[in-house]
Amino acid sequence: MFVFNPARGVLSVLALVSGLTTSAFAQEVNLYTTREPGLIKPLLDNFTKASGVKVNTVFVKDGLAERVSAEGQRSPADVLMTVDIGNLVDLVERGVTQPLKSDALEAAVPSNLRAPDGSWFALSMRARVIYASKALSLEGFTYEQLADPKWKGKICIRSGQHPYNTALVAAYIAHHGEDKAQAWLAAVKANLGRKPGGGDREQARDILGGLCDLGVGNSYYVGLMRSGAGGPDQKIWGEGIQVVLPSFAGDGTHVNVSGASIAKFAPNKANAVKLLEWLVSDEAQSLYARGDFEYPVKGGAQTDPLIQALGPLKVDSIPVSEIVKHRRTASSLVDKVGFDN
């Protein structure tokens, strides 16, 4: 005779629920990312194909660190991925990551693009470039020149508080110090053709729309627009502008990185390491370059022809790990000069 055992009943319900939450795959890795799902999906699909490890993702725009830290020891997160060095270092500082020693990663990622203790690794780079009206001649353009009064009313840029812009300001601080950075930022503000707003692509569109002559944006958007991956309208925007790789006077171009860390309580750590190591493999690095139009971090990996056409990239000599220390000051300066007002 069947006797109902309440404990067993509850257990089977729990098993059912937890079956929903932690999937039945034996091999899996959980990825929390601030990177837009559309951009990394092809990469992750290829990883699964190559390794047999299933990748579960959740795209969290803001609050990634807060969520992982609130989840605590039971956090399902294995890998934390961000698209800005500041956000990445924030994760490390909140103590939700763990250091990793990996020969493969250390061989592939140059030392200025990873934390000395392995608590984060850059996976790809993007340059902060100038989108410009085709009529202009901008040979040897520098970031410093954005403050030149001759551009009055001619510059378009997204919100100064966006991480891509605060990182640029932080780099300026690293080069010239806080006071000069503030003066520069105020002068750039005075040159704006409209209030800061929109995304990077808006700047290209606004140049075509005649609202300004110069825009500041990331390099990969140029590839996304010009390749037609964003649809026919954006192809027109991308092809309607010229793109210049600017530099700091006497130095190189400012780059930001996308990168990743291993979560502190990663339940599938072995697979997490597998994923990170795969992301710096030749195959993955070329996918970053071809699919997402980024600069690979691994020496020798090819960039996409559309990005190569922008000219050779000379990366700023101050490492990102140095620049990132100025990010909060940079954000304060943006407020101080009323950049977004």
Place this chain on the structure above:
Amino acid sequence: MGVQAILSLRGFWGRGREKSLLLASVLFAVAVVLPVIGLVAIAAQGSGDAWPHLLAYVLPKTVADTLVLLLGVGLVVIALGTSLAWLLTAYDFPGRRLFEWALLLPLAVPTYIVAYAYLDLLHPIGPVQGALRMVLGISNPRDLWFPDVRSMGGCILLLSFVLYPYVFIPTRALFLMQAGSLIEVARTLGADRRRVFFHVALPLARPAIAVGASLALMEALNDIGASEFLGVRTLSVSIYATWINRSNLPGSAQIALALMVLVVSLILIERWARRRQRYVSQAQRARRARPRQLSGWKAAGAFVYASLPVLFGFAFPAFYLAVEALRRLRFAGVPADLGAQILNTVVMSAIATFVALVIGFVLAYATRLTRAPAASVALRVASLGYAVPGTVLAIGLLLPLFALDNLLADGIEAVFGVSVGLLISGSGAALIYAYVVRFLTISAGGVESGFSKLSPSLDHAARALGETAMGAMRRVHLPLLRPALGAAALLVFVDCMKELPATLLLRPLNFETLATHLYGEAVRGTYEDGSIAALCIVLVGLAPVMLLARLSRRPALAYEKGGSVVGAGLLLEEQAKS
């Protein structure tokens, strides 16, 4: 059983049941208010040196911008909502029946979608300016002056075109049910329609206008997507920058709490301003004033005026989305995950709506039956979630939620010896929790205002005729409350579907809704990829809005629909008072 016991509401459930109902409602209120407590806890950690910086460089501008935005949106939604409500009540013209429901359609369009759509439509190289230039024979976009939608004015107009229904719905309901007989009296006494509007109808409608406008303003205040996109720096945007760019979560929690105080005080001020006025509800006896038939150019004028909000708030953006979605479908085919996203969106919203209704019902019923101060405090406190920006609410929710989740896991491990992980967040229950916290005010307010029109004598009669307590609820209250419950359910459902910030932060792995997918695309700057999802949000939202509109076909029920909005607003007023 003595007559006294039957007649006394206190004896209705018996002491024991009354107590458990009360206990349940207090428990619900605590659960709902947890994120606000979480927020206070975060704020109390101390924000370091954030405030001197904020006071010197950030707040002067953002507070001013916020106030201008609120003032602008407030004026436009009140003007639009009230004038349309009056036009459709006092006058009859061809198309009036159409507008009775068409004017609700903008409710289905989230503010962030309307911002994306208009930026594309009105951009210098977009279709509108392109066509203008063609007509005017201008070749260079620089030679045509056109106001930029990315401005305070643009933001006010765009938000107003999708938020005015919050004023239109309760105000029209009030005009239909409350004002009818009074308007006829005024007319008999020789007042013309103008005079009737300004001296009778408008003052009568003031509570409805105030609560409708306060809901619209809270939506405007909590919006981050549209304002950020249009370059308007509201307080919500500074909360964001403080948190994200300067990693100062306590500082942003403090601004958020200050914002909550601002919201509550705005409501308080309006309430104080009409402290001497008394409104008596007489819904049962109300009758509708006979509308005047318009003809000729006056009818045409009325038609055009009523069309404008429908066109700008719904037709143009929806048509634009449809065209973009079609182009996208041809270019890239049907996105593989669309079905799952629609399913996730609908299922989560439906469950949350059901839970919000049940809890709203318990809270309102406890207040009605026990008249205990604890019950009405619980009811007021439970509606705080609406007064906090969604992102901030989600952050406040993180601490208590995961503490609870871990506690549950600890308990299960201790009792059964198995490790199950985080069940609440892992199963998506966290999302339901967040939605209920955020939108409970709408359901609780709707049920309460529904109850307020049921005379206690109904309860007494049912009991005297031998019905049990549960039977009275099932056979008397629930059928009578059906329209109010239905209207509240529809509003909650639409709001859950549009909800973005909490969904983004709290959803489980591999779980996308239409809104999160659209946001992901928008962040990349590929809205055209998102246009299919955006169109789906609007289309899925359309069904409940149409149902809502059907309720208003029957004038007696129109009040119920307004009731949820009025009720939600009244709750907030109450809360401001306490």
